[in-house]
Amino acid sequence: MKPSPTTVSTPLPKHTRIAGTGSLLPARRVTNADLAAELAAKGIETSDDWIVERTGIRARHFADAGTTASDLAVGAARHAIEAAGLTPGDIDLIVLATSTPDMVFPSTACIVQQKLGIVGCPAFDLQAVCSGFVYALTVADSLIRTGTARRALVIGAEVFSRILDFNDRGTCVLFGDGAGAVVLEASDTPGLLATDLHADGRHVGILCVPGTVSGGQVLGDPLLKMDGQAVFRLAVGVLEQSARAALAKAGRVDADIDWLIPHQANLRIMQGTAKKLKLPLDKLIVTVDEHGNTSAASIPLALDHAVRSGRVQRGDTLMLEGVGGGFTWGAVLLDY
Ligand code: UT7
Numbered sequence: 001m002k003p004s005p006t007t008v009s010t011p012l013p014k015h016t017r018i019a020g021t022g023s024l025l026p027a028r029r030v031t032n033a034d035l036a037a038e039l040a041a042k043g044i045e046t047s048d049d050w051i052v053e054r055t056g057i058r059a060r061h062f063a064d065a066g067t068t069a070s071d072l073a074v075g076a077a078r079h080a081i082e083a084a085g086l087t088p089g090d091i092d093l094i095v096l097a098t099s100t101p102d103m104v105f106p107s108t109a110c111i112v113q114q115k116l117g118i119v120g121c122p123a124f125d126l127q128a129v130c131s132g133f134v135y136a137l138t139v140a141d142s143l144i145r146t147g148t149a150r151r152a153l154v155i156g157a158e159v160f161s162r163i164l165d166f167n168d169r170g171t172c173v174l175f176g177d178g179a180g181a182v183v184l185e186a187s188d189t190p191g192l193l194a195t196d197l198h199a200d201g202r203h204v205g206i207l208c209v210p211g212t213v214s215g216g217q218v219l220g221d222p223l224l225k226m227d228g229q230a231v232f233r234l235a236v237g238v239l240e241q242s243a244r245a246a247l248a249k250a251g252r253v254d255a256d257i258d259w260l261i262p263h264q265a266n267l268r269i270m271q272g273t274a275k276k277l278k279l280p281l282d283k284l285i286v287t288v289d290e291h292g293n294t295s296a297a298s299i300p301l302a303l304d305h306a307v308r309s310g311r312v313q314r315g316d317t318l319m320l321e322g323v324g325g326g327f328t329w330g331a332v333l334l335d336y
Contacts, residue, residue: 024072058289060290093143130293
């Protein structure tokens, strides 16, 4: 009689950690003065003073006409994979957050997969606008801890300049293009400590691009619309709540946070959140001054800049927070 085969099961990983970070900005840097001059030529008034005082933004990067979200994503991904000491072939999951995909379909994640020369692993886009990266990180964490993958590429990539209305001074001065990425891997020791995600579709209309394609035509308006004050009011409240929820889930307190890395939309919102969490402002990572609001790309861009500048060190506790259209919001608390 044959012995029955022994099943050797691999235990599921208990934890995930960030193995490497990367980012890419398009080469063209546009200052507030550059943008003010462009708008003035159309009779629209704005100024460096107004933009800096209300938002903290001094410049943003805009992609040239031939550059897509996947181009930026691939650059950021390569930097993250290299920083993790890996090669593209080691990646077994791609989750890409974007609101400005290359095509209606297939997903930008599949296009990135093809450009990186990876074959066979799951790859998909995730749409949660400016909260996209914290959503994507949470989904990748879950897929690793349930055994679907071991090394995930988590990317936020945007070419928001494509959906801006350059006749609306209330929005076109706020946004920029770019991409950021991390490699998230299975780990024996904790990295991600707690996540907290939310959405409230009652606020769909306060930040949206209310257009679509149908029968070969664009239906509705394919440019960004925002009720800035409504978004501002909601953002300030939910960012504090979500950070506190993530801390509570992990059994940590405000003072455990070494670095607050919020979605980079407006310096006043970011500083308000830091104050509510009783964090000194020098624990706040700020890149909105140079990047503008890059939506799903803003958090991984800020994280990568903080890592590469040496501010964020291995072992530091980071609070990442996103908020944006949907209305969506969320937080990820992690030991880097
Ligand atoms: O990424 C998703 C999350 N997004 C956000 O978090 C954005 C949240 N909202 C904001 O950051 C702010 O609401 C804005 C920066 C968008 C606007 O700041 P605000 O202090 O709320 O200004 P406002 O919309 O109340 O406008 C004040 C004034 C208005 O003029 P009047 O009506 O007072 O005469 C605007 O027309 O500023 C005017 N204005 C401008 N002036 C010069 C609006 N945009 C401009 C501009 N340049 N670019």
